[in-house]
Amino acid sequence: MASPALLLLALFVAVPFVAAIWFSLHNVRLGDPRAPSFMGITQYVRILTDPDVSRQFIDALLHNLIFAAVVVPVQTALALSLALLVKKSIPGVGIFRSLYFLPVVFPIALVAIIWRLILARGDQGLLNSALSFFSGGAFGSQDWLGSELTALASVIVLSIWQGCGFQMVILLAALQQVPAELYEAAELDRASAWQRFVHVTVPGIKPTLVFVALYTMILSLRVFDQIYVLAKSGGGLNEGATRTVMYEAVTAAFDENNIGRASAISVVFFVIVVILSVIQRRATSEKES
Amino acid sequence: MLAPQRSRPLAVTIGAGLSLALMLSACSGSPEGGDSADGTIDVWAHSGQASEAAALETLVKEFNSSQDDVTAKLTLIPEADYTSTIQATSPDELPDVMEMDAPTMAAFAYDRKLIPLEDVVSSETLDNRISGVKESGTYNDATYAVGLFDVGLGLWGNKTLLAEAGIEAPTTADEAWTVEEFRTNLAKLAEVSPSGKAIDLGEANGFAAEWGTFTTTPNIWSAGGTLMKDGKADGVLNSQENVDALEEWASWKEFADPNTSGSAFPDGQTALTWTGNWMYPTFSEALGDDLALMPLPDFGNGTKAGHGSWQWGVTPAAEGNTEAAGSFLDFLLTDESIAAMVEANAAVPGSTTALEQSELYGPGKPLELFATNLESACSSDDVSADCIAVARPVTPGYPTVTSSFGSALLAIWGGADVQGELDSAARAIDSDFSDNNGYQDE
Numbered sequence: 001m002a003s004p005a006l007l008l009l010a011l012f013v014a015v016p017f018v019a020a021i022w023f024s025l026h027n028v029r030l031g032d033p034r035a036p037s038f039m040g041i042t043q044y045v046r047i048l049t050d051p052d053v054s055r056q057f058i059d060a061l062l063h064n065l066i067f068a069a070v071v072v073p074v075q076t077a078l079a080l081s082l083a084l085l086v087k088k089s090i091p092g093v094g095i096f097r098s099l100y101f102l103p104v105v106f107p108i109a110l111v112a113i114i115w116r117l118i119l120a121r122g123d124q125g126l127l128n129s130a131l132s133f134f135s136g137g138a139f140g141s142q143d144w145l146g147s148e149l150t151a152l153a154s155v156i157v158l159s160i161w162q163g164c165g166f167q168m169v170i171l172l173a174a175l176q177q178v179p180a181e182l183y184e185a186a187e188l189d190r191a192s193a194w195q196r197f198v199h200v201t202v203p204g205i206k207p208t209l210v211f212v213a214l215y216t217m218i219l220s221l222r223v224f225d226q227i228y229v230l231a232k233s234g235g236g237l238n239e240g241a242t243r244t245v246m247y248e249a250v251t252a253a254f255d256e257n258n259i260g261r262a263s264a265i266s267v268v269f270f271v272i273v274v275i276l277s278v279i280q281r282r283a284t285s286e287k288e289s
Numbered sequence: 290m291l292a293p294q295r296s297r298p299l300a301v302t303i304g305a306g307l308s309l310a311l312m313l314s315a316c317s318g319s320p321e322g323g324d325s326a327d328g329t330i331d332v333w334a335h336s337g338q339a340s341e342a343a344a345l346e347t348l349v350k351e352f353n354s355s356q357d358d359v360t361a362k363l364t365l366i367p368e369a370d371y372t373s374t375i376q377a378t379s380p381d382e383l384p385d386v387m388e389m390d391a392p393t394m395a396a397f398a399y400d401r402k403l404i405p406l407e408d409v410v411s412s413e414t415l416d417n418r419i420s421g422v423k424e425s426g427t428y429n430d431a432t433y434a435v436g437l438f439d440v441g442l443g444l445w446g447n448k449t450l451l452a453e454a455g456i457e458a459p460t461t462a463d464e465a466w467t468v469e470e471f472r473t474n475l476a477k478l479a480e481v482s483p484s485g486k487a488i489d490l491g492e493a494n495g496f497a498a499e500w501g502t503f504t505t506t507p508n509i510w511s512a513g514g515t516l517m518k519d520g521k522a523d524g525v526l527n528s529q530e531n532v533d534a535l536e537e538w539a540s541w542k543e544f545a546d547p548n549t550s551g552s553a554f555p556d557g558q559t560a561l562t563w564t565g566n567w568m569y570p571t572f573s574e575a576l577g578d579d580l581a582l583m584p585l586p587d588f589g590n591g592t593k594a595g596h597g598s599w600q601w602g603v604t605p606a607a608e609g610n611t612e613a614a615g616s617f618l619d620f621l622l623t624d625e626s627i628a629a630m631v632e633a634n635a636a637v638p639g640s641t642t643a644l645e646q647s648e649l650y651g652p653g654k655p656l657e658l659f660a661t662n663l664e665s666a667c668s669s670d671d672v673s674a675d676c677i678a679v680a681r682p683v684t685p686g687y688p689t690v691t692s693s694f695g696s697a698l699l700a701i702w703g704g705a706d707v708q709g710e711l712d713s714a715a716r717a718i719d720s721d722f723s724d725n726n727g728y729q730d731e
Contacts, residue, residue: 027724031376031400039724046720052713120549122486146703231699233369234495236547238703239696254373255692256721257396 017270024264030257043264057265060245061272063152067159067244068220075160076213079167084201086168087175097172101165108162112229115158119144121236145230151238155226162226163219167212171205178204210284217280221273222246245269329360330613331384331606333375335599336365338567344633352620359613361386369498375402376688385607385614389434390499391425391597392681392691398433399685399730403602405431409615414622414640421663422639425597425680429730435618436600437627438636439678441566441659442507443594446581450560453481458581462662462677465584465592468537475544478560484553486546488561493548497699502681502691503595504563505698508534510672510679512588516690517682518670520727522718526694527711534588535698535707542702566659569635573655582658584677594662596678598636637663685728689721 024043026036046053086097103111118126121143131139144154178201186196202209224246230237231247245265253262332349336342342365349363364384366374372393375383380402389397397403406415406426415432419439426434446458454477459465466474478487494500509515514530516522546553554562555575562568563585572580584592601621607614620626627643630636637659638644645651650660667676668683682690697710722728 029725031379031396031402033380033401052716117549120547122547122549124484124547124549143703148703232495232497234493234498236492236496236699236702239497239699240703240705251692254377256689257376258689258721 020263020266023259024261024267026260028259028263030253030259032257036260039260043261044268046261047264047268053261056243057245057248057268059240060243060248061269063242064221064223064244066152067156067223068217070156071160071163071220072213072216075164075167075216076209078160079164079212080171080209082164082168083171083175087172097169100168103162104165104169106162108159108225109229111158111162112226112235115154115161115226116145116230116235119154119158121146143236145235145237148238148241151241155223155230155237155242159223159226163216167216170212171208174205174208175201214280214284217276221276224250328358328613329362330386330610330617332361332363332386332617333384334363334365334388335368335371335390337368338634340570340633341567341630344630348621348626348629351626352617355620356616359616361617372499372688376400380605383604383606385610386601386603386617388599388601391434391436391600392499392502392683392687394426394434394600394602395428395683396685396687397602398428399728402604403433404605404608404611405433406435406603406615406618407432409603409611410435410618410622411615414619417622417640417642419637419639419641419644419663421596421637421666421678421680422600424666424668425683426600428683434600434602435622436598436639437621437630438598438634438639439596439663440598441594441596441637441656441662442504442564442585443566443658444583444585445554445562445564445568445572446583447554447557447560447576448579448581450478450481450557451581454478454560458583460581460583461658462584462592465587468586468588471586472537472541475541475561479544482546482558482560484546484558486553486559487544488541488546488563489548489553489559490541490545490563491548492545492702493551495699496702497695499691499695501695501698505535505538506669506679506681507585507593507595508538508588510593510669511585511590513590513672515669515672516694517684517718520684520686520722522690522715522722524715526715526718527708531711532707535701535711537588539701539704539707566636566656567634569649569656570633580655582656584658584662590672591674592677593672594659594678595681596663596666597680685730686718686722686725690718693717 023036025039025041027039028036047057048054082100086093086100106114120126121128121141123129123132123141125141125144127144128141132141142150144150182200182204183196186200191199223244227237227242227244227247228250229235231239231242249262249265249269252258252265334342334345346363346365349361353360372390375387375389375393375397380400383402394403410432414435418426418435421439422436423432425439426432426436448458451458454474456474456477475487479485491500491504496505506516509531512530512534514525514528514534516526518525546559548554548559550556550558553559555571557576585594586592601618603611603614603618622640624640624643624646627638627640628646631638631643631647631649635649635656637650637656638647644660648654649656651657662677665676666678666680667673668680670682672679681687684690693714697714700710701707
């Protein structure tokens with residue numbers, strides 16, 4: 001019975017992966033009809049040791065990890081607080097639920113364009129003019145996307161803004177599954193609101209929380225669109241401070257036509273993601289048992 | 290018992306059938322390419338400036354109604370993805386005729402996505418081209434592309450604001466501001482510009498994209514540097530001249546308007562803008578007689594400007610029916626078609642006869658400067674003080690050159706160390722060239 005599934009898996013996962021390994025060992029140029037020449041592990045050596053290529057790759061990996069380290073806890077916590085807020089049955093709560101969910105419907109490329117206007121350098125940027133207005137001009141214009149210090153933070157903020165609503169909806173569904181009797185019993189035991197949250201809510205939605213954290217982690221590792229849009233189409237994003245591994249792979253393949261290096265980056269990244277997944281799986285399954 | 294036994298082979302059949310269907314549909318993606326026997330040719334073009342795309346659509350319609358043998362089917366692809374779309378399409382799935390940006394021509398010819406045009410396009414059409422268009426269509430001594438127009442890059446000024454700051458606009462290349470004068474003028478003009486910024490340098494177009502290479506290379510050529518020499522970037526791209534020129538360029542950032550509205554200059558918010566001929570219709574409508582066209586600043590080796598623009602080629606998909614493709618290109622390159630196109634984008638007409646009849650180019654006409662710039666054109670390998678218009682390097686390795694240089698530009702604009710960025714770009718380019726055996730094309 002499993003054969004169709006296995007066939008599809010082979011077709012869409014195993015075949016591309018084996019092809020990527022083969023490409024990574026050859027000099028494959030996008031669109032070049034000449035037969036690829038064998039390069040051995042040169043691409044891997046460059047990614048890991050060449051001063052230019054490896055610096056960019058390590059930077060990219062680091063940015064992915066920083067992104068994940070900030071986005072996973074912050075976005076999950078924010079989504080949980082939003083879910084708790086919109087769980088209350090007050091009139092018009094549906095409007096708030098829809099509003100918080102709205103950014104999820106926008107493609108991330110569009111979100112990047114909107115935030116490009118908000119974060120634009122100079123006095124015309126919405127954020128800059130707002131800050132200068134409220135501080136009475138004391139707060140000078142910042143180059144939010146161009147500065148090395150704020151570029152990655154800006155991307156993190158807009159990504160959380162876009163992604164938060166989705167986690168909120170999942171957590172809201174989980175919150176509504178927690179039996180009301182448990183809260184009533186806790187109230188009879190004179191548990192404070194905080195105690196009810198820690199001892200009833202959190203255990204009640206734990207599997208969903210774990211899922212949301214895992215899911216956000218996976219999204220954080222493949223972050224690409226907003227960085228590509230902001231760097232390549234005039235957003236002035238500081239490329240060196242925000243490049244991610246996916247960005248490296250895509251620009252190598254489609255800007256430099258270097259399929260070999262792009263494949264090698266993908267293969268190395270695959271190994272890293274597998275290691276991270278195993279660690280996370282261990283950590284969460286221990287907690288569950 | 291019967292049902293499960295039967296369902297297994299059924300599931301296998303469905304699964305196998307599905308995968309087979311998927312594989313087949315994946316393999317026969319585009320059936321259109323190459324089926325030109327019925328007199329239909331497929332044409333791909335970029336969709337950038339709206340007026341330019343509209344003019345092209347009209348031309349294609351006119352071509353189709355002008356004769357009965359050939360029907361051209363036009364597909365417009367957004368400019369941002371245009372080059373990578375062609376790069377990622379295999380030669381047999383390409384259209385019969387396609388447009389391409391000038392510096393990408395060599396890479397497509399190297400990838401066997403273009404065929405020589407000597408026997409496709411009529412010799413009258415080829416001989417009538419202006420020298421700039423001839424040069425950007427030539428690779429390995431063969432013509433692979435023909436263009437309706439060539440491009441001009443210049444400094445545009447708002448005469449009212451210039452007068453307010455007490456600055457006179459230079460009109461000819463000899464009078465170009467030196468880089469010191471330019472810097473002083475930027476400071477003066479910042480004071481009179483309503484936005485507080487003197488110039489729009491085009492950063493909203495993205496310096497990491499092709500625009501970055503096109504718009505900053507005149508600075509390095511004018512400083513006596515260039516991108517590559519003899520297929521090598523190290524010692525050339527990261528030369529002292531280039532470092533000085535780009536440090537200067539990055540220092541203009543404090544006077545540069547990010548132009549988030551997209552219309553800072555035509556709205557009169559900035560006194561200057563640094564862009565090409567395609568903005569002339571917008572600018573002249575907004576500013577009228579207030580619009581001044583000036584040469585780019587002189588870094589010491591004379592003012593320079595970029596050249597080489599969108600042009601047309603024929604792919605191997607048209608082989609066996611190159612006559613149809615040739616008749617379409619011959620039609621596009623008639624003086625009437627060229628006139629219709631340059632009315633939309635104000636580019637320099639690409640044929641000598643169309644240039645003579647032009648209302649914008651010629652002695653005393655508004656864009657005279659762009660045409661005179663092109664009269665003294667040279668290649669990026671050999672930039673002399675006398676030449677003004679310089680073509681970007683004609684090499685199949687150009688995608689890596691512009692990608693590495695563009696990344697460096699974006700970082701430099703953001704404040705990174707110029708020497709370090711150019712060193713690393715030069716190493717990336719040289720490593721790519723040596724991986725590909727210097728892009729020797731046999």
